[in-house]
Amino acid sequence: MKIVAVETIRVEEFPEFTAVRVHTDEGVTGLGETCFGPEAVEAYLHESVAGRIIGKDPLAIERHAHDLPGFYVTHGGTGVSTRAHSAIDIALWDLLGKVSGQPLYQLLGGAYRESAPIYNTCGGYRYGRKEAKFRGTSRPDDVADEPEEAAPGPYEDLVAFQTHADELALSLLSEGITGMKIWPFDEAARASEGKEISRADLKRALEPFEKIRSAVGDRMEIMVELHGLWDVVPAIQICRALEDFRPYWVEDPIELDSDDALRRLKASTNVQFALGETLGSLPYYKRLFDTNCADIVMFDFGWGSGISEGRKVAALAQAYGLPIAPHDCVGPVALCVGAHFSVATPNVLIQETVRAYYTDWYRKVLTELPTIANGRIAPSSKPGIGVELLPGLESRPDAHVRISR
Numbered sequence: 001m002k003i004v005a006v007e008t009i010r011v012e013e014f015p016e017f018t019a020v021r022v023h024t025d026e027g028v029t030g031l032g033e034t035c036f037g038p039e040a041v042e043a044y045l046h047e048s049v050a051g052r053i054i055g056k057d058p059l060a061i062e063r064h065a066h067d068l069p070g071f072y073v074t075h076g077g078t079g080v081s082t083r084a085h086s087a088i089d090i091a092l093w094d095l096l097g098k099v100s101g102q103p104l105y106q107l108l109g110g111a112y113r114e115s116a117p118i119y120n121t122c123g124g125y126r127y128g129r130k131e132a133k134f135r136g137t138s139r140p141d142d143v144a145d146e147p148e149e150a151a152p153g154p155y156e157d158l159v160a161f162q163t164h165a166d167e168l169a170l171s172l173l174s175e176g177i178t179g180m181k182i183w184p185f186d187e188a189a190r191a192s193e194g195k196e197i198s199r200a201d202l203k204r205a206l207e208p209f210e211k212i213r214s215a216v217g218d219r220m221e222i223m224v225e226l227h228g229l230w231d232v233v234p235a236i237q238i239c240r241a242l243e244d245f246r247p248y249w250v251e252d253p254i255e256l257d258s259d260d261a262l263r264r265l266k267a268s269t270n271v272q273f274a275l276g277e278t279l280g281s282l283p284y285y286k287r288l289f290d291t292n293c294a295d296i297v298m299f300d301f302g303w304g305s306g307i308s309e310g311r312k313v314a315a316l317a318q319a320y321g322l323p324i325a326p327h328d329c330v331g332p333v334a335l336c337v338g339a340h341f342s343v344a345t346p347n348v349l350i351q352e353t354v355r356a357y358y359t360d361w362y363r364k365v366l367t368e369l370p371t372i373a374n375g376r377i378a379p380s381s382k383p384g385i386g387v388e389l390l391p392g393l394e395s396r397p398d399a400h401v402r403i404s405r
């Protein structure tokens, strides 16, 4: 079997989404995906990747995982090249599943568990569907400050966590979801560029935690996303202030640029840190684990060099005694991959999900999604990832399709 074409599909309504299809001479295709900068990823895939894999065996996955990043400036990080390589790697695993007639979780070693626990990241409807005017923002959550439009459904959780986190916690519990991720410190971070947080801003940002604890006590786990926006001193102040609320984890309190800064922060607080989704490849995870500052390991299949690298990161984490929490928030194929990975991988702790996405825009892109019910997720049992792009997606007037043969 040989690869004969690489196809990219992006849709303006979902402006950070890039789907990749790898076509073979036997008519089987593999589906992959990445997120952010889709025009740049598309250009890189056709300019620099297609010519290196067309004519090659798609099932030599490890060969491609080795060769694609091994090209000087395309190595490391979560830049355009790594994201493009990630999408290809996901598509090749999907192809392997289809050719062998086995679901992805089976290829990864089989069902260690039947389903995996989830938590809800309290995003709203608009991030995955935002208009081009938002595309210059560095953080998807910046849209929290935009004036409200009519929500297309009941899960406008981005607004809810900022205004009535208590009702939101009750709503999630009623669906069997016992973990929620919120980011009420981002507004203050943008105001000071992360240099300081005032007593008033700290107090305001703690209000959702007070509401959640007084409404549901300890029945809800709270994940706190800090998006790497803070300098070390305000990050220490925030983490210490959060200790009384017993957060499940604090995620990316600072950017992972300085091991010494991270160690200083870790030594100053007793909250648990979830780190890693921005790192991109195995050696950077090794370096992070060696700091002894990561308590939970985040990994994104569409940014972090795909499924091949995800397996290695999970194995390395296991050797360090660390659990993995696969990332979502980025796109439907990545969530589907996460569902397979989470049931197959022993040290997966919990899978991220966003109910405003998997009930809405994810369904406008894919034929089906993992089963999500009672706070758990289970993957498709069809061959490969088990999903396809929704028929007609590529012929929408706002679709951009490009193919290299």
Ligand SMILES: [Mg+2]
Pocket: 225, 251, 252, 277
């Ligand atoms: Mg995150």
